[in-house]
Each structure stands twice: as C-alpha cells, then as structure tokens.
Amino acid sequence: xxxxxxxxxxxxxxxxxxxxxxxxxxxxxxxxxxxxxxxxxxxxxxxxxxxxxxxxxxxxxxxxxxxxxxxxxxxxxxxxxxxxxxxxxxxxxxxxxxxxxxxxxxxxxxxxxxxxxxxxxxxxxxxxxxxxxxxxxxxxxxxxxxxxxxxxxxxxxxxxxxxxxxxxxxxxxxxxxxxxxxxxxxxxxxxxxxxxxxxxxxxxxxxxxxxxxxxxxxxxxxxxxxxxxxxxxxx
Amino acid sequence: xxxxxxxxxxxxxxxxxxxxxxxxxxxxxxxxxxxxxxxxxxxxxxxxxxxxxxxxxxxxxxxxxxxxxxxxxxxxxxxxxxxxxxxxxxxxxxxxxxxxxxxxxxxxxxxxxxxxxxxxxxxxxxxxxxxxxxxxxxxxxxxxxxxxxxxxxxxxxxxxxxxxxxxxxxxxxxxxxxxxxxxxxxxxxxxxxxxxxxxxxxxxxxxxxxxxxxxxxxxxxxxxxxxxxxxxxxxxxxxxxxxxxxxxxxxxxxxxxxxxxxxxxxxxxxxxxxxxxxxxxxxxxxxxxxxxxxxxxxx
Numbered sequence: 001x002x003x004x005x006x007x008x009x010x011x012x013x014x015x016x017x018x019x020x021x022x023x024x025x026x027x028x029x030x031x032x033x034x035x036x037x038x039x040x041x042x043x044x045x046x047x048x049x050x051x052x053x054x055x056x057x058x059x060x061x062x063x064x065x066x067x068x069x070x071x072x073x074x075x076x077x078x079x080x081x082x083x084x085x086x087x088x089x090x091x092x093x094x095x096x097x098x099x100x101x102x103x104x105x106x107x108x109x110x111x112x113x114x115x116x117x118x119x120x121x122x123x124x125x126x127x128x129x130x131x132x133x134x135x136x137x138x139x140x141x142x143x144x145x146x147x148x149x150x151x152x153x154x155x156x157x158x159x160x161x162x163x164x165x166x167x168x169x170x171x172x173x174x175x176x177x178x179x180x181x182x183x184x185x186x187x188x189x190x191x192x193x194x195x196x197x198x199x200x201x202x203x204x205x206x207x208x209x210x211x212x213x214x215x216x217x218x219x220x221x222x223x224x225x226x227x228x229x230x231x232x233x234x235x
Numbered sequence: 236x237x238x239x240x241x242x243x244x245x246x247x248x249x250x251x252x253x254x255x256x257x258x259x260x261x262x263x264x265x266x267x268x269x270x271x272x273x274x275x276x277x278x279x280x281x282x283x284x285x286x287x288x289x290x291x292x293x294x295x296x297x298x299x300x301x302x303x304x305x306x307x308x309x310x311x312x313x314x315x316x317x318x319x320x321x322x323x324x325x326x327x328x329x330x331x332x333x334x335x336x337x338x339x340x341x342x343x344x345x346x347x348x349x350x351x352x353x354x355x356x357x358x359x360x361x362x363x364x365x366x367x368x369x370x371x372x373x374x375x376x377x378x379x380x381x382x383x384x385x386x387x388x389x390x391x392x393x394x395x396x397x398x399x400x401x402x403x404x405x406x407x408x409x410x411x412x413x414x415x416x417x418x419x420x421x422x423x424x425x426x427x428x429x430x431x432x433x434x435x436x437x438x439x440x441x442x443x444x445x446x447x448x449x450x451x452x453x454x455x456x457x458x459x460x461x462x463x464x465x466x467x468x469x470x471x472x473x474x475x476x477x478x479x480x481x482x483x484x485x486x487x488x489x490x491x492x493x494x495x496x497x498x499x500x501x502x503x504x505x506x507x508x509x510x511x512x513x514x515x516x517x518x519x520x521x522x523x524x525x526x527x528x529x530x531x532x533x534x
C-alpha cells in the first residue's frame with residue numbers, strides 16, 4: 001500500500017501538484033486520470049524520487065520515500081515504467097531485461113524465462129536491438145524490464161501512448177492479469193480514461209495539479225459531471 | 236631468409252603499430268571518460284603521469300618493476316576516483332566550456348606539481364624487456380621484446396575493457412548509466428557510483444599507457460611525457476568517434492602507422508601537420524567519428 005498525503009511539487013514559480021492526497025491499495029489498480037498538464041507524470045516522478053516535493057509525505061510499506069534517491073526507491077520494490085517507455089535502444093532486448101534484473105532476488109535465467117513466457121514476442125527477439133521493436137513491443141519490454149525485478153508497486157506512465165487500440169486492449173488485459181496474479185499494487189497514469197477505467201479498481205482525477213475526485217471506479221463512472229468535464233467521456 | 240620482414244615497409248608498419256597501440260590506449264581512456272560523463276578530459280595524460288610518478292617513488296626504493304606497475308595503476312585508480320568526486324562532479328550540467336577550462340587548468344597544475352616535486356629531468360623506469368630490435372640474418376626487424384610487451388599489454392587491456400562492458404553486470408550498468416542515466420536510476424543502478432567508476436577505469440587505462448611510455452628506454456618519465464601522446468590519442472579518439480572504444484583503438488593504430496610512413500618517407504617535421512590534416516578531414520567528412528553509430532546526444 002502506498003499513501004500520499006498533502007503532496008505539493010513545484011517547478012520554480014509553477015506549482016505542478018497542490019496538496020495531493022490518495023492511497024493506492026495492495027493488489028489493486030489505481031488509475032490517475034486527467035488532461036495534459038494535470039500533473040500525472042510529475043506525481044509518478046515524485047513517487048520514484050526523480051523530483052523532490054516541496055511538502056507532503058509519501059509512505060510505501062512503512063518507508064517514507066520523500067528525500068530518498070530513485071535507485072534506493074527502486075530497490076524497495078518500486079518499478080517505474082516511464083512515459084515514452086525508457087527502453088534503451090542501443091541495448092538488445094535481453095540486455096534491457098538483464099539491467100532490470102540487476103537487483104532482483106531471483107536467478108537471472110528464471111527471471112528471463114518468466115518474462116519470455118509472459119511476453120513471447122520478447123523471447124523471439126531477445127538478441128535484437130530494442131531500436132528495432134515496434135511501439136507495442138517496446139512497451140512490453142519496458143513492462144517486462146520492470147516486472148523482472150519483482151516489484152510490489154508498479155508505476156505505469158501512459159502505457160497506451162502511441163499504441164493501436166487493439167494493442168492497448170491487450171496491454172490493459174495483461175496489466176489486469178499481472179496485478180491479480182502477483183498481488184501487485186499498480187498506479188496507472190492515463191489520458192485515455194475509458195481504457196484505464198475498464199481495468200482499474202479505484203481512480204483519482206487530477207486537474208491543474210489538484211485532486212478533483214478520488215473514489216472507487218463505480219462512483220467515478222457514475223458521476224456524469226466528472227465524466228463530462230474531466231474525462232472527456234460523453235454518452 | 237625472406238628479406239620481406241626486414242624491408243622498409245614492414246619496418247614502418249611494425250614501428251607504426253607499436254606507436255599506434257599507445258595512441259589507441261590513450262584514446263580508449265579518453266573515450267571511457269567521454270562515454271560516462273560527456274567530459275573531454277584534457278588532463279587525461281597528466282593524471283596517469285602523476286600516478287606513474289607515485290609508482291616510480293616505490294621503484295626508487297629498489298622494489299621490482301612489477302611493483303612499480305601495480306602501484307602506479309592503483310594510484311591511477313585513486314587519482315581518477317578522487318578527481319571525479321572532488322573536481323568533476325561540480326561540472327555536470329554546466330556549459331560545455333567549463334569542463335574544458337577546468338581540465339586544462341588541472342593539466343597545468345598537475346604538470347607543475349610533478350615538476351616541483353620530481354623536477355623535469357627524465358627518470359628511467361626500465362622494464363625487464365630489451366628495447367633492442369631483434370635481428371634476422373644480421374638485419375634488424377622493427378620489433379623488440381619491449382615493443383611486443385607494449386603491443387601485448389595494449390591488446391590485453393583492450394580485450395579486458397571490451398569483456399568488462401560486454402559480459403559483466405558492472406559493464407552493463409556502466410553502459411546503461413552513460414546511455415540513459417535517469418532510466419538506470421529507476422532500475423536501481425547507482426549511477427553516481429558508475430560515473431566515478433568510469434573515471435577510475437579510464438585513469439587506470441591511461442596509467443597503463445603511461446607506464447609503457449615511461450618504461451621505454453628512449454623516453455623515460457617527465458612531467459610532460461604524455462603531452463605529445465595526448466595530442467595523437469586525442470586525434471585518434473576524435474577520428475574514431477568519442478563514443479566508440481573500438482574506433483579509438485583502430486584509429487590509434489591507423490594513425491600510428493600513417494604517421495610512421497610520413498615520418499620515414501616525407502619528413503619527421505610533417506608528422507604533426509599530417510595528424511592535424513587527418514583530424515580536420517575526418518571532422519569535415521564524419522563529424523561524429525568513423526565508428527560512431529549513434530548521432531549526437533545531449534543529456
């Protein structure tokens with residue numbers, strides 16, 4: 001479980017997050033939704049230590065993450081798949097995975113086998129450079145690279161970005177299955193609200209750095225105003 | 236016997252190869268620093284020079300040549316690590332001119348300190364290998380036990396560095412830290428340690444190069460001993476592509492051989508000019524270097 005309390009982050013004079021509070025429960029998918037500039041990516045970057053908050057607390061399994069270095073946060077079991085995937089193009093598929101497995105407690109060969117089973121296309125292309133992969137394959141590689149370290153919290157930043165609808169649907173299905181089978185806590189940042197809501201248990205809506213809604217999925221979906229004004233979903 | 240091995244052309248190739256592996260090693264050490272921290276280290280010859288003087292102090296106490304080698308390399312590691320932590324760390328993310336000015340200043344300081352402590356008189360640090368060329372039917376081949384020692388050492392270092400990068404966890408983390416520092420941190424890699432290690436490794440390689448130069452009977456160790464080698468090593472690194480270890484080595488050897496031919500067939504005064512012409516042409520034709528696959532990247 002991760003609890004975020006009154007978190008504020010600013011870039012100079014611009015405040016990106018203001019008093020953001022919510023919890024993401026263990027084994028559940030919490031969607032963080034909102035338009036461009038709502039502060040979604042900043043939220044994930046602050047959780048994983050890339051950005052320092054101006055105030056507020058982040059507590060993950062009794063560890064305070066504020067002021068911790070990103071590499072130490074990662075070692076606590078926080079996997080972050082950044083926006084644009086962050087796959088290292090100059091590395092082969094397998095080298096990307098080996099890098100992800102660096103701090104895993106499991107045997108490398110077992111870890112690789114597990115990921116190739118989960119994402120067969122990566123197994124077929126293990127010796128290829130990541131630059132040669134398609135958008136969907138790169139996303140799978142980024143996910144596999146985070147998962148091989150056996151994280152207990154997975155931060156996904158716009159995984160559907162640039163993917164075809166069918167690929168997105170498959171990806172969301174995979175995320176849902178992984179969450180259920182491995183008891184993963186997932187924070188899923190998405191602009192594509194309807195896609196994210198389909199698999200999530202809980203949703204937080206950010207608007208200009210503030211939380212405007214924080215509720216279970218059914219309540220969010222049932223609220224006509226939220227749907228219309230913040231999620232761009234019209235019946 | 237075949238006079239081919241003692242012919243002028245083969246002699247020039249062998250002499251050029253012996254010089255070239257030295258340029259290649261220095262170029263490799265420049266590339267290691269550039270890849271990890273995007274800093275062109277103008278003190279890349281001076282830092283190992285200081286390390287070699289530290290080794291020489293031990294040698295002067297009647298200890299063996301191999302003790303000198305080991306102490307120098309360890310001192311090189313230490314100088315590289317401390318320089319990164321104390322001096323270079325403050326230069327990351329600053330305008331490009333800052334590291335250049337600081338490292339040129341550091342070069343001058345190091346050479347001044349070495350001259351103040353040990354004077355500018357060349358110090359002999361002779362290796363156990365004879366520098367006298369071998370003979371074939373009474374005619375010399377441009378190879379000696381010492382030049383074979385240089386070539387073999389350079390080969391071992393190059394293969395060792397390549398194996399480190401390709402096959403070890405540490406190498407994977409070093410490469411990842413250079414290519415994608417932020418992503419690497421998200422995967423738990425201690426990038427800041429990797430940057431320090433890049434400098435440790437590079438100064439270690441530079442020190443092996445300097446020990447070879449200083450062990451040469453005809454050179455000896457002086458505070459400026461690496462200035463000329465740095466110039467050719469730098470040109471080799473720029474021609475090969477500052478991102479490419481293989482490019483550094485191949486260019487180093489190629490430049491060594493070309494310059495040897497120029498020195499032998501044209502005039503030894505034409506060597507530096509030729510090196511600069513090679514640099515200018517290569518920068519005009521392939522500004523990113525002959526062996527660099529990726530394009531310019533600013534992180």
